[in-house]
Amino acid sequence: MIQNFKAWLKKPYYMIDSTPVKLSMTLGVGLFTFLFLFVFRPFGIDNVIHHNPFLIVGYGLLVSFSLYISYFILPKIFPIYFNVRSWTVQKEATFLLITFLIITTINYFYHIAYIDNYMPSFSYLKFMFRVFSIGIFPVMFIIFMIEKYLQTKLKVTPDKIVEQIRKEKKETIIINSDNIKEDSLTIDIDSFLYAQSNNNYTTIVYLLDEKPKKVLMRITLKKVEDILSVYPEFIRCHRSFIINKSEVLKVEGNARALQVTLKNVKETIPVSRSFPKEQIIS
Numbered sequence: 001m002i003q004n005f006k007a008w009l010k011k012p013y014y015m016i017d018s019t020p021v022k023l024s025m026t027l028g029v030g031l032f033t034f035l036f037l038f039v040f041r042p043f044g045i046d047n048v049i050h051h052n053p054f055l056i057v058g059y060g061l062l063v064s065f066s067l068y069i070s071y072f073i074l075p076k077i078f079p080i081y082f083n084v085r086s087w088t089v090q091k092e093a094t095f096l097l098i099t100f101l102i103i104t105t106i107n108y109f110y111h112i113a114y115i116d117n118y119m120p121s122f123s124y125l126k127f128m129f130r131v132f133s134i135g136i137f138p139v140m141f142i143i144f145m146i147e148k149y150l151q152t153k154l155k156v157t158p159d160k161i162v163e164q165i166r167k168e169k170k171e172t173i174i175i176n177s178d179n180i181k182e183d184s185l186t187i188d189i190d191s192f193l194y195a196q197s198n199n200n201y202t203t204i205v206y207l208l209d210e211k212p213k214k215v216l217m218r219i220t221l222k223k224v225e226d227i228l229s230v231y232p233e234f235i236r237c238h239r240s241f242i243i244n245k246s247e248v249l250k251v252e253g254n255a256r257a258l259q260v261t262l263k264n265v266k267e268t269i270p271v272s273r274s275f276p277k278e279q280i281i282s
Helices: 002-009 019-040 045-051 054-077 089-118 124-153 158-168 221-228
Strands: 172-175 185-188 192-198 201-208 211-217 234-238 241-244 248-253 258-262 268-271
Touching: 002 089, 019 054, 019 124, 045 054, 045 089, 054 089, 089 124, 172 221, 185 201, 192 221, 201 221, 221 234, 221 241, 234 268, 241 258, 241 268, 248 268
Parallel strands: none
Antiparallel strands: 172 185, 192 201, 192 241, 201 211, 234 241, 248 258, 258 268
């Protein structure tokens, strides 16, 4: 159960990377917040509107400002984390949580400064609950619309669109040898097939002109694993092997002796007994 959950968290997820779509969401959710508060008037907001209806506009504006921070500023500060190719369910969930905390914190200080006199005082946790109870509606609507857009307009599932994005956005990795006299290796990550440990050396196998090429470098497999850690398609299935699961052709054997066959590779690759098969074929 836990292993399946971890595998699900590492699954590729569609990341919104279109500026017009992000702007529409930023403004749309802010507008929704204002309209929701103005029409339904929850949590004693009616008293605020009676005294100064323009104060409610501030909530909507700050929600839009918070989303602008999440969608436009954070990706500039942390470009490696906000990589379309490496976006996963776990990253999406973390992003939504951080966005929710930004919205809550900014609006909480606004509430304390300008609205607290017209309403009962709220602790931060109570205010967080109220923000969540309102924000869950536009968030669920956004997720629903994205899924509908992918399946009806583009006629693909989220997994397929992620695969397409990865093919379109070519990206290279650089593997530096521990031997300063040895040249570094720069390869397209989609051409990476597998890496095999040889004590303090690692054999890197990748496609060059559609043929597998092997390079022995003085670098530990752990360091190679660290370089590839931002890309969920690379997994360490054995203490001596890292594979690109996008290249998996078939998985054979049983719990005692599981082996993986990769495209363009003749040799089979062993899988550790403790490693869940689901992480390879997911």
